Amino acid sequence: MTTQPQPEPGEYYLCSLKELQKEGVVVVDFEHPKYRKWELALFWDGERTGALDNFCPHQGAMLSYGMIFPGEVVCPLHSAVFDIVTGECLDRYTYDATAYETFVRDGGVWAQLPGRPLPRK
Numbered sequence: 001m002t003t004q005p006q007p008e009p010g011e012y013y014l015c016s017l018k019e020l021q022k023e024g025v026v027v028v029d030f031e032h033p034k035y036r037k038w039e040l041a042l043f044w045d046g047e048r049t050g051a052l053d054n055f056c057p058h059q060g061a062m063l064s065y066g067m068i069f070p071g072e073v074v075c076p077l078h079s080a081v082f083d084i085v086t087g088e089c090l091d092r093y094t095y096d097a098t099a100y101e102t103f104v105r106d107g108g109v110w111a112q113l114p115g116r117p118l119p120r121k
């Protein structure tokens, strides 16, 4: 008998990898300990998953509406370029975005978050 690995504290299931691969981006609300309800944008660039605050550090545009390129998302408002895994602002247009560690387990996309995800609509 094999046992499923148990999630570590702070690890949460977000969606199936299939769904993320189909959509390219999935938005998930979670309970942030400081800001209460908070939103992250989960990205698939064709090879990797990445999760950033769904909030551009420049003027707050929703990064989930950005264009996705290999390893990058381009902000829909003023085109700052962010690494989808680290959140680094690659063109130095603004500050880095907050990134959350993601991983794939048993066909699901998981992330290390400071609070549990809220039910999706």
Ligand code: FES
Pocket: 056, 057, 058, 059, 060, 061, 075, 076, 077, 078, 079, 080, 093, 094
């Ligand atoms: S709001 Fe994202 S670059 Fe300005």
